Amino acid sequence: MDIQKETSWLLKEKYSGEPSAKFYKDVERLKAGEPVAYVIGFSEFLGCRIDLSKKPLIPRVETEYWVGEAIKEINGGRVLDIFAGSGCIGIALLKNNKKVLCDISDFSEDCLKQIRINLKINKIDKKRYKVIRSDIFRSINKKYDFILANPPYIPKTRKNKLPKSVINFEPKQALFGGTDGLYFIRKFLKEARNYLQPASTEASARGPKIFMEFDSAQKKEIEKLIKKFGYKNLEFHRDQFGKWRWVAIS
Numbered sequence: 375m376d377i378q379k380e381t382s383w384l385l386k387e388k389y390s391g392e393p394s395a396k397f398y399k400d401v402e403r404l405k406a407g408e409p410v411a412y413v414i415g416f417s418e419f420l421g422c423r424i425d426l427s428k429k430p431l432i433p434r435v436e437t438e439y440w441v442g443e444a445i446k447e448i449n450g451g452r453v454l455d456i457f458a459g460s461g462c463i464g465i466a467l468l469k470n471n472k473k474v475l476c477d478i479s480d481f482s483e484d485c486l487k488q489i490r491i492n493l494k495i496n497k498i499d500k501k502r503y504k505v506i507r508s509d510i511f512r513s514i515n516k517k518y519d520f521i522l523a524n525p526p527y528i529p530k531t532r533k534n535k536l537p538k539s540v541i542n543f544e545p546k547q548a549l550f551g552g553t554d555g556l557y558f559i560r561k562f563l564k565e566a567r568n569y570l571q572p573a574s575t576e577a578s579a580r581g582p583k584i585f586m587e588f589d590s591a592q593k594k595e596i597e598k599l600i601k602k603f604g605y606k607n608l609e610f611h612r613d614q615f616g617k618w619r620w621v622a623i624s
């Protein structure tokens with residue numbers, strides 16, 4: 375989006391069309407390259423308002439797309455949103471399906487604060503979730519019908535190719551997955567099967583299942599990993615722009 379469009383969006387969303395001294399300060403932030411979502415302070419994700427005051431990864435439209443597909447399939451049961459960032463994935467699920475229980479986990483303290491803020495803004499009943507600080511699965515001690523994951527997956531070698539607004543403003547720990555981008559994906563796939571419920575539970579009639587986001591260039595490697603770790607079924611899917619973007623594993 376160009377700066378003019380961003381400026382008019384900012385004016386409409388944050389200042390109800392009335393430019394003030396604060397608005398002009400915010401325009402300076404845009405000119406310095408800060409992402410418009412941080413300047414506005416929130417974004418929309420599948421009908422949820424996602425506050426971004428603690429500067430988690432800004433939810434992406436590609437993620438919104440596959441989570442929308444996953445929501446159609448998940449009609450109840452226990453879910454884990456791991457690598458949760460702002461909490462957008464778990465919160466969208468909790469808001470759109472009242473029968474779902476969803477634990478939401480991240481390693482970053484700032485993200486945990488952000489997740490709690492967003493659960494409150496979206497009025498999610500406290501009985502339906504737990505927010506868990508965990509280094510990947512280390513502090514997770516339950517089994518789930520569905521696990522939804524958007525791990526950091528950008529190869530460090532692509533650092534110089536990222537837009538300045540991303541590299542200068544978004545959290546590095548949300549972006550990079552080691553030299554080949556697969557550091558977290560490898561660890562996640564290796565362990566995730568131990569955190570899935572046995573297939574017989576009623577709630578997971580269509581599960582247990584893992585939904586995971588990745589970059590299209592990683593598809594082949596990911597297929598190898600999924601097979602290596604002994605999962606039986608896998609289904610790759612494209613995003614709304616035609617790129618391989620997510621995989622459903624059971």
Ligand SMILES: C[S@@+](CC[C@H](N)C(=O)[O-])C[C@H]1O[C@@H](n2cnc3c(N)ncnc32)[C@H](O)[C@@H]1O
Nearest residue numbers: 433457458459480481482509510524525526548
């Ligand atoms: C790509 S972001 C995804 C955020 C959010 N789920 C979304 O889709 O917008 C990845 C997240 O993984 C978290 N993360 C990084 N290292 C982690 C670790 N070792 N254990 C758990 N979470 C980690 C980061 O803090 C970040 O919030």
